[in-house]
Amino acid sequence: MELKKGLLVFFLLLECVCYNVESKCVKGCDVAFASYYVSPDLSLENIARLMESSIEVIISFNEDNISNGYPLSFYRLNIPFPCDCIGGEFLGHVFEYSASAGDTYDSIAKVTYANLTTVELLRRFNGYDQNGIPANARVNVTVNCSCGNSQVSKDYGMFITYPLRPGNNLHDIANEARLDAQLLQRYNPGVNFSKESGTVFIPGRDQHGDYVPLYPRKTAGLARGAAVGISIAGICSLLLLVICLYGKYFQKKEGEKTKLPTENSMAFSTQDVSGSAEYETSGSSGTASATGLTGIMVAKSMEFSYQELAKATNNFSLENKIGQGGFGAVYYAELRGEKTAIKKMDVQASTEFLCELKVLTHVHHFNLVRLIGYCVEGSLFLVYEYIDNGNLGQYLHGTGKDPLPWSGRVQIALDSARGLEYIHEHTVPVYIHRDVKSANILIDKNIRGKVADFGLTKLIEVGGSTLHTRLVGTFGYMPPEYAQYGDISPKVDVYAFGVVLYELISAKNAVLKTGESVAESKGLVALFEEALNQSNPSESIRKLVDPRLGENYPIDSVLKIAQLGRACTRDNPLLRPSMRSIVVALMTLSSPTEDCDTSYENQTLINLLSVR
Structure with a gap:
């Protein structure tokens, strides 16, 4: 059994080494479009929620099909969405849908998502009974996308996922898109455009009506033979490392049992990812070395068997299920005397699994959720400490919890800022979360905040400025430079944190509707910017x-938090404060008499929040 687990870990790592050579995905774009066919009585607000977009974004790409601010039924809307490589197999994006009573896979595919997905994809990425999906269950809705084909044309690099409907044919679709019919057929070889079902891919235009050319591949200058050779060398090195590690591992006594590492018993480490970290447990200590390739520490104290997890969750029963995420379900369990939350992930989510495992085995802080262990038998499992009170989004946007007092909101903001400041300032390399939002801030029994969900985390070298990367995350929390160009730096997290500050004040969603007409719908950032620009911002913010x-709140404190949110959400990332400055500002605000080190670089921010 131990050998089997070791081999599973090895082949999981092997998959990551070979990804660029063996992956069936050919990634060349960050954004695609979904052609959504509007049914009668379906509002633009509902469509934006289903497609994880905003009303403003949808309008900007569909001005010709929207009359008097409202979409016309039986028309198509082109809605942008991130185009990612899913499980190394195909291009697509996984939307999260909250099921309604009576929903089935068939109704979700054909009605709710207007044939953008299929029953087969819903079955593959979800574990529900197809005729008995529980109300409010989180359903993973996978929509395919395309980035084009350089062998057909390099003039088109952004594509529409277009569900075929009765009456469609190749020439009508080509005429509507003002494209050559033969070109469309070459992009969709072997597809019958008149079959009235399935999807095809059509070149799309940007907001200015222009076609976006196909981006050159990052590895275009690397010969295929060289890439294969490099990968083979990496595989051989990894194989040798695994043999050595497991040879040493099996020299230890069999049946040795170790306790779970806890915050009190664990020696925190800020070692470089390419180095090693030491864990001290009651009565024993051990050192596990992380490879520079994956950063995963295969430590015995963190391994669980599938049998142990299944027993603790009553075979992953619905009674133990406490949540559903984009790549799997979360279950409550008691393991070895400790309350835990077990995330069960599909094998297709190996990239997110490895990323979160890499981060949380090296980064330890009171304000970051603690990873206890993992399992790679059958599915991919991550075992976390159990956080009693759910997430911040449930407190702010749900109905089943008591409202947080203002002092508690400020404390949670400070806790979250400290967690982010730690991964930005005190780790080597620097980690960027990339999905900071209220749903990813957990609240413990003492109403303290912990940042969670590191599956999209990116790392950069210390002193590095920005990277260019694929678009992931949540609409409403993305800064302009990231949403438009894929530029990533720690200031991406700062912007998202500013949106969270606005949520703490207002309990409103990041993208919301402020009135009856579509024109009054806006993002939370724009709403607060407008209020802060008024002649009497205190009264505007009070509303x-x-x-x-x-x-039960001090308006001066609320106004200062709003001003801090404004500083975090400036369009220019260079003008946003660092998380270190934000921590100092929040410390000053939450405890004016506390001794704070105000020697950080953004003194204007400290002045902004000082008592007047």
């Missing part, structure tokens, strides 16, 4: 405060 707070 945005969560009504559940009543009058």
Whole structure:
């Protein structure tokens, strides 16, 4: 059994080494379009929620098909969405849909998502009974996308996923798109455009009506033979490392049992990912070396068997299920005397699994969720400490929890900022979370915040400025430079944190509708920017405060948090404060008498929040 687990870990790592050579995906774009066929009585707000977009974005790409601010039924809307490589197999994106009573895979595919997905894809990425999906269950909706084909043309690099409907044919679609019919057929070889079902890929235009050319591949200058040779060398090195590690491992006594590492018993480490980290447990200590390739520490104290996890969750029963994420479900369990949350991930999510495992085995902080262990038998499992009170989004946007007092909101903001400051300032290399939002901030029994969900984390070298990367994350929290160009730096997290500050004040969603007409729908950033620009910003901000707070909040404190949110969400990333400066500002605000080190670089931010 131990050998089997070791081999599974090895082949999982082997998959990552070979990814660029063996992957069936040919990634060449960050954004694609979904052609959504609008059914009667379906509002633009509902469509934006289903497609994880915003009303403003949809309008900007569909001005010709929207009359008087509202979409016309039986028309198509082109809606942008991230185009990612899913499981190394195909290009697509996984949307999260909250099921309604009576939903089935068939109704979700054909009605709710207008044939953009299929029943087969829904079955593959979900584990529900196809005729009995629970109400409010999180359903993974996978939509395919395309980035083009350089052998057909390099003039087109952004494509529409276009579901075929009765009456469609190749020439009508080509005429509507003002494209050559033969070109469309070459992009969709062997496809019958008149079959009235399935999807095809059509070149799309940007907001200015222009076609986006196919981006050159990052490895275009690397010969295929060289790439294969490099990968083979990496595989051989990894194989040798695994043999050595497991040879040493099996020299240890069989049946040795170790306790789970806890915050009190674990020696925190800020070692470089390419180095090693030491864990001290009760009565024993051990050192596990992480490879520079994957950063995964295969430590015995963190391994679980499938049998142990299945027993603790009653075979992953619905009674133990406490959540559903983009790549799997979360279950409650008690393991070896400790309350835990077990994330069960599909094998297709190996990239996210490895990323989170890499981060949380090297980065330890009170304000970051603690990883206890993992398992790679059958599926991919991550075992975390159990956080009693759910996430911040449930407190702010849900109905089943008591409203957080203002002092608690400020404390959670400070806790979250400290967690992010730690991964930005105190780790080598620097980690960028890339999906900071209220749903990824957990609340413990003492109403303290912990940052969670590191599956999209990116790392950069210390002193590095920005990277260019594929678009992932959540609409409403993405800064302009990332959403438009894929530029990534720690200031991406700063922007998203600013949106969270606005959420803490208002309990509103990051993208919301502020009135009856579509024109009044806007992002939370724009809403607060407008309020702060008024002649009396205090009164304007007061109108945005969560009504559940009543009058139990100091308006000066609320205004300062709003001003801090504004600093975080500036369009120019160079003008945003660092997480270090944000921590100092929040410390000053939450405890004015506390001794704070104000020697950080953004002194203007400290002045902004000082008592006047």
